[in-house]
Every structure is written in C-alpha cells, then in structure tokens.
C-alpha cells in the first residue's frame with residue numbers, strides 16, 4: 526500500500542498540503558515543539574464513521590480558547606480535511622489526531638511572534654491494549670506525581686503538554702503496571718494518565734468530578750449509558766481508598782475505550798476479575814459506537830455546502 530499522508534497547514538504550507546506521513550513538516554521554531562504551546566484531540570473511527578465528532582471539536586476549540594489562540598481554521602475546514610486524510614489513508618477502523626500549535630516564531634516565549642498557527646491532521650490505525658487487559662483487567666499504581674494545580678494549568682484543556690502524565694507513566698512502567706491513578710493537589714483522585722476512572726459500589730457508579738480532570742468524551746458516553754440503563758451516577762470527590770474497596774473499577778478513554786481494572790497498589794478489586802457491571806458497560810459502549818446519533822460517516826460526508 527502507498528505511504529500514508531497527513532494534512533498540514535502552517536507558515537511553511539500556507540495553502541494546506543497532503544504530504545507523506547513521515548516527511549518533516551514542523552519548523553524547529555514552532556512553539557508547539559519549543560514550548561508545548563498547542564492543543565490536540567484523539568478521535569476514533571469505527572467502521573468508517575467518526576465517533577462523537579462534534580464533542581471533540583467543541584473540546585478542541587475550548588482548549589484553543591484556554592490558550593488564547595485564535596486560528597484561521599474553522600470547524601468545517603478541520604472536518605473536511607480530517608475526513609479527506611482518513612479517506613486517503615483508507616482508515617476504516619482507526620484514529621484521527623488533530624494537533625494545533627502556536628506556530629513558527631522565534632526563540633522567545635512571546636506568542637505574539639507566532640503569526641501562523643500550525644494545523645496537523647493525522648489519520649492512522651490505532652494500537653490497542655492487548656486483548657488480555659480487557660479480559661483480565663489492568664494493574665494500576667497510585668502515582669506520586671500530582672496533577673498540576675488547575676490554577677496553574679487547567680486539566681480541562683487538552684494541551685500538547687503531558688509531562689506530568691508521562692512521568693506518571695514512567696512510574697507505572699518501573700512498577701510493571703499498565704496505568705497510574707493521579708491525585709489532584711488536595712489528594713483526591715483526578716484521573717489516570719490517559720483515561721478517566723470509574724468505580725462501582727452499592728451506591729451505583731461513582732467517578733471523580735471533572736474539576737481536576739479532562740472531561741473525557743468516553744466518560745460522558747458512559748454517564749449517558751448509565752442513566753439510560755438505570756444505574757445511578759455519582760460525580761464526587763473520591764480518595765484512593767474508595768477505589769481500593771470498590772466492587773468494580775474501570776477506566777475509559779478514546780484509545781482504551783472501557784477497560785476493567787483488577788488491581789490498584791496491590792489491592793485486588795472485587796474478586797480480581799472484571800465484574801458484571803463493568804462487562805455491561807463494555808457491551809453498551811460497543812453498541813454506542815454503532816449508534817447513528819454519535820456517528821459522522823466519512824464516505825457520506827459531503828463537506829461544506
């Protein structure tokens with residue numbers, strides 16, 4: 526198969542261009558590269574349809590607003606090119622990654638020097654967690670690295686700035702775990718490094734509020750599903766020990782989807798096997814990925830009218 530392409534629109538490619546995926550596209554002076562000054566999204570394609578496109582675009586523009594970044598790319602422009610790059614790369618089941626950075630500037634921090642934001646759209650297949658994680662559950666650790674204080678860096682924005690999360694992933698790697706639970710600065714569970722987290726106990730489904738976490742789109746889908754199937758949802762402050770003694774725990778994310786947790790810091794969750802409610806959410810989430818109300822079909826999409 527021919528090499529995959531990506532779409533780039535930047536100072537170097539002002540009209541926008543489709544170029545081979547592995548060709549260099551970013552200037553060394555791009556403030557996304559120099560300072561992590563940018564935003565991104567991770568979006569799934571299921572059977573040729575984009576899942577919850579509007580929600581991802583809403584969050585992308587909220588993240589841009591947080592950085593005070595005005596961009597010449599509107600929703601239609603980004604959608605048209607995301608769909609085109611997915612079509613050109615023949616992605617039927619996969620992943621789209623839009624990234625927008627402040628663009629080419631000088632070595633100083635001042636964003637005023639960056640006149641042309643950079644947009645890069647990648648569409649590719651996705652590497653999944655191995656099947657056994659879904660059958661046996663993940664091992665989690667409690668990271669020693671807290672989330673940034675939201676006054677310093679609001680975790681509601683999806684920024685190209687994952688240093689704390691990457692440090693937490695390294696801790697998990699060192700301890701042979703697959704994910705790490707991260708606390709906010711007050712010691713409450715916020716989320717995992719790339720996923721939101723849920724637990725089930727006799728009160729129903731409980732999850733941290735999004736005050737110190739990314740408002741995950743999978744998380745929102747799970748909350749909708751719970752309400753539809755009559756499971757009470759509690760969005761509340763939770764400490765690690767609440768998770769340790771929960772009946773069931775699972776994590777959610779665009780890449781991970783819904784994945785059971787078997788162990789956190791050597792505490793076995795339930796009987797150590799994915800529980801019945803988690804299995805029900807895995808099943809219902811699978812159905813949601815086929816629900817027309819969440820989908821934008823890439824071959825039916827006709828673009829800007």
Ligand code: PMP
Nearest residue numbers: 719720721739741742743778779
């Ligand atoms: N938290 C973090 C830190 C993440 O990176 C992600 C992945 N985007 C999530 C939660 C889950 O969000 P979503 O369900 O929108 O992918």
